[in-house]
Amino acid sequence: MFKAIVSADTLKETLDSVSVLVDECKIHLDEDGLSIRAVDPANVGMVDLDLAAAAFESYEADGGLIGVNLSRLEDIAGMADAGQLVQLELDEETRKLHIQIDGLEYTLALIDPDSIRQEPDIPDLDLPAHVVIEGRDIDRAVTAADMVSDHIALGVDAADELFYVDAEGDTDDVHLELTRDQLIDLESGAAHSLFSLDYLKDMNKAIPKDAEVELELGDEYPVKMHFDIAEAQGQVTYMLAPRIQSD
Amino acid sequence: MFKAIVSADTLKETLDSVSVLVDECKIHLDEDGLSIRAVDPANVGMVDLDLAAAAFESYEADGGLIGVNLSRLEDIAGMADAGQLVQLELDEETRKLHIQIDGLEYTLALIDPDSIRQEPDIPDLDLPAHVVIEGRDIDRAVTAADMVSDHIALGVDAADELFYVDAEGDTDDVHLELTRDQLIDLESGAAHSLFSLDYLKDMNKAIPKDAEVELELGDEYPVKMHFDIAEAQGQVTYMLAPRIQSD
Amino acid sequence: MFKAIVSADTLKETLDSVSVLVDECKIHLDEDGLSIRAVDPANVGMVDLDLAAAAFESYEADGGLIGVNLSRLEDIAGMADAGQLVQLELDEETRKLHIQIDGLEYTLALIDPDSIRQEPDIPDLDLPAHVVIEGRDIDRAVTAADMVSDHIALGVDAADELFYVDAEGDTDDVHLELTRDQLIDLESGAAHSLFSLDYLKDMNKAIPKDAEVELELGDEYPVKMHFDIAEAQGQVTYMLAPRIQSD
Numbered sequence: 001m002f003k004a005i006v007s008a009d010t011l012k013e014t015l016d017s018v019s020v021l022v023d024e025c026k027i028h029l030d031e032d033g034l035s036i037r038a039v040d041p042a043n044v045g046m047v048d049l050d051l052a053a054a055a056f057e058s059y060e061a062d063g064g065l066i067g068v069n070l071s072r073l074e075d076i077a078g079m080a081d082a083g084q085l086v087q088l089e090l091d092e093e094t095r096k097l098h099i100q101i102d103g104l105e106y107t108l109a110l111i112d113p114d115s116i117r118q119e120p121d122i123p124d125l126d127l128p129a130h131v132v133i134e135g136r137d138i139d140r141a142v143t144a145a146d147m148v149s150d151h152i153a154l155g156v157d158a159a160d161e162l163f164y165v166d167a168e169g170d171t172d173d174v175h176l177e178l179t180r181d182q183l184i185d186l187e188s189g190a191a192h193s194l195f196s197l198d199y200l201k202d203m204n205k206a207i208p209k210d211a212e213v214e215l216e217l218g219d220e221y222p223v224k225m226h227f228d229i230a231e232a233q234g235q236v237t238y239m240l241a242p243r244i245q246s247d
Numbered sequence: 248m249f250k251a252i253v254s255a256d257t258l259k260e261t262l263d264s265v266s267v268l269v270d271e272c273k274i275h276l277d278e279d280g281l282s283i284r285a286v287d288p289a290n291v292g293m294v295d296l297d298l299a300a301a302a303f304e305s306y307e308a309d310g311g312l313i314g315v316n317l318s319r320l321e322d323i324a325g326m327a328d329a330g331q332l333v334q335l336e337l338d339e340e341t342r343k344l345h346i347q348i349d350g351l352e353y354t355l356a357l358i359d360p361d362s363i364r365q366e367p368d369i370p371d372l373d374l375p376a377h378v379v380i381e382g383r384d385i386d387r388a389v390t391a392a393d394m395v396s397d398h399i400a401l402g403v404d405a406a407d408e409l410f411y412v413d414a415e416g417d418t419d420d421v422h423l424e425l426t427r428d429q430l431i432d433l434e435s436g437a438a439h440s441l442f443s444l445d446y447l448k449d450m451n452k453a454i455p456k457d458a459e460v461e462l463e464l465g466d467e468y469p470v471k472m473h474f475d476i477a478e479a480q481g482q483v484t485y486m487l488a489p490r491i492q493s494d
Numbered sequence: 495m496f497k498a499i500v501s502a503d504t505l506k507e508t509l510d511s512v513s514v515l516v517d518e519c520k521i522h523l524d525e526d527g528l529s530i531r532a533v534d535p536a537n538v539g540m541v542d543l544d545l546a547a548a549a550f551e552s553y554e555a556d557g558g559l560i561g562v563n564l565s566r567l568e569d570i571a572g573m574a575d576a577g578q579l580v581q582l583e584l585d586e587e588t589r590k591l592h593i594q595i596d597g598l599e600y601t602l603a604l605i606d607p608d609s610i611r612q613e614p615d616i617p618d619l620d621l622p623a624h625v626v627i628e629g630r631d632i633d634r635a636v637t638a639a640d641m642v643s644d645h646i647a648l649g650v651d652a653a654d655e656l657f658y659v660d661a662e663g664d665t666d667d668v669h670l671e672l673t674r675d676q677l678i679d680l681e682s683g684a685a686h687s688l689f690s691l692d693y694l695k696d697m698n699k700a701i702p703k704d705a706e707v708e709l710e711l712g713d714e715y716p717v718k719m720h721f722d723i724a725e726a727q728g729q730v731t732y733m734l735a736p737r738i739q740s741d
Contacts (some may be wrong), residue, residue, distance in 0.1 A: 075394055076394070079391055103423060103424065104391055104423045105423065106419065106420070106422075107420040107421070107422070109418035140573065140598055147569055147570070172566070172600065173600070174598070174600050175601070176597060176599065177597065177599075178597065323638075326634065349634075350670060351635070351668070351669075352670065352671075354666055354668070356665035
């Protein structure tokens with residue numbers, strides 16, 4: 001059983017956070033909210049998303065699992081205006097999702113969850129450095145790095161207590177340094193890892209510019225990025241595996 | 248003889264209503280206004296447009312007939328700002344149309360009307376159901392239907408007194424129901440016909456979102472759509488032939 | 495030595511004025527400001543730009559010469575918001591330009607000036623007709639002419655004291671006449687020359703719509719166009735060679 005009403009904005013934000021990594025996903029419809037975990041085909045980027053029942057205008061579920069085509073669902077949500085409500089109701093028998101927007105009913109065929117790539121186990125990592133940064137600073141760094149390279153280094157200089165971003169191209173370089181004062185928060189610790197810019201660009205698309213993003217970083221370790229959506233009723237975690245350093 | 252001054256907005260609205268169906272058309276320049284009738288090359292969609300002399304800032308004509316390239320004329324009108332006036336004057340001898348926008352003069356070669364597809368006779372049909380609906384509801388229905396199918400059913404349920412739109416795709420369906428209360432007006436009568444979505448999408452482009460659109464519908468009959476342009480000084484009628492129902 | 499701080503707006507305006515003609519250019523970094531002269535590969539369009547030190551928030555230079563990739567530099571400037579400041583500093587040893595925008599540092603490899611096409615000598619021409627016109631009128635004329643032809647005539651009718659633009663296509667023509675009253679200024683003299691529209695379209699892109707543009711015109715002579723940028727702290731001159739008249 002699943003029946004919910006949610007603002008189009010919240011629905012879009014939720015779907016966008018996942019669709020930057022995968023085309024299809026499983027959605028767990030639990031009593032206290034929905035959750036999604038997914039990993040991209042190359043096993044490099046992962047997403048873990050929780051959206052509490054409180055993010056919805058109304059929400060009823062009892063633990064079901066559905067498989068959805070994300071871009072299709074995004075197109076449907078895209079028909080609603082920003083403030084409009086979207087009504088979702090699962091038909092258990094036909095395995096179709098009925099989506100209503102102001103009188104317009106869309107019947108979406110679901111995907112067999114077993115046919116969707118297995119959900120990842122997102123490992124607990126005890127990473128030494130924590131950085132809290134505005135979404136717009138991630139955007140600036142990623143945009144600039146993209147002009148010179150296809151990979152990007154993220155690191156923390158424990159001695160100078162600063163977070164840095166480095167991208168080295170064939171001729172040009174990009175460098176961004178943010179000291180403790182310029183960050184929302186910094187828990188210093190030695191960290192330096194290289195990442196594929198393609199993945200970070202995709203993740204960046206879904207990070208609100210005004211979000212506070214917590215980065216967990218280590219030395220040649222994955223980066224974890226945590227941020228809230230849906231007025232803090234939703235939490236998204238991205239994890240991105242590092243590339244091998246080339247020296 | 249033809250000499251007229253018209254706001255760029257009114258000119259664009261007029262041309263757009265016709266250009267969604269055909270590239271070239273004949274324009275009748277009568278004393279009391281201009282009129283256009285045209286049918287698309289496949290003989291499926293027709294347009295009948297009247298624009299009264301009162302829609303113009305000034306208007307003088309005596310029954311001429313000209314042939315125009317619509318996209319060319321739209322490009323010229325597009326050079327004017329929204330509120331700007333466009334001055335039109337026919338040179339009978341050279342068969343050219345002089346178009347002036349704030350000192351800029353464009354001389355447009357006309358097309359021999361005999362070389363343009365014959366104007367259609369738009370039949371008088373005594374269709375049983377009449378629905379008056381907002382342009383934006385047509386837009387929503389057409390946009391949603393386009394996500395699942397290439398045809399769309401329009402109908403009236405005489406028993407329940409409601410207008411409905413149906414599109415059935417291979418896996419997904421779209422359905423919109425509007426009761427008498429949700430419509431501007433409803434004259435109930437049994438009606439259900441299937442239409443090509445391509446044509447309806449083109450016509451939808453030219454229907455103002457805030458227009459009151461009167462639909463005339465029957466059972467496996469063409470649909471007629473009437474709406475006003477140019478602050479009710481212009482009337483447009485589209486007629487679209489039905490597709491054969493496939494069961 | 496070169497070290498300067500400039501608003502992103504001024505930097506973009508400056509680069510755009512030159513990049514419409516060439517991809518790379520030499521920049522003279524003189525004590526009292528910077529200057530650029532460049533000619534397109536076909537030797538048809540030239541630009542001469544001066545930007546005074548007063549156009550900068552701060553400016554220090556001692557006569558150096560650098561070679562830059564304009565589109566790369568435009569991309570970097572494009573990362574700054576309109577009002578933001580861009581800090582430029584030349585590293586003489588590495589021949590790299592350090593560009594800082596709010597903590598983000600971009601290191602741009604410069605191009606050997608000797609590898610860039612030689613700067614043109616822009617001839618002093620004593621042209622008989624001078625016209626001062628708004629940028630938006632150039633834009634209208636060029637846009638309209640582009641609908642019918644790939645060349646455009648600019649001229650002054652000394653008898654009627656008016657400036658005109660003419661474009662003749664295979665079937666359609668465009669004509670714009672501006673009398674002394676409709677111009678900002680007119681110094682009458684016989685002038686009529688034909689120009690390639692492609693070049694004029696490129697130059698038009700960089701001319702602010704609200705700029706006062708001084709045109710110097712002659713009979714089958716180049717046209718010179720002068721306008722200010724950076725709140726009159728910068729001056730741009732374009733010179734465009736005429737095409738041979740075809741009669």
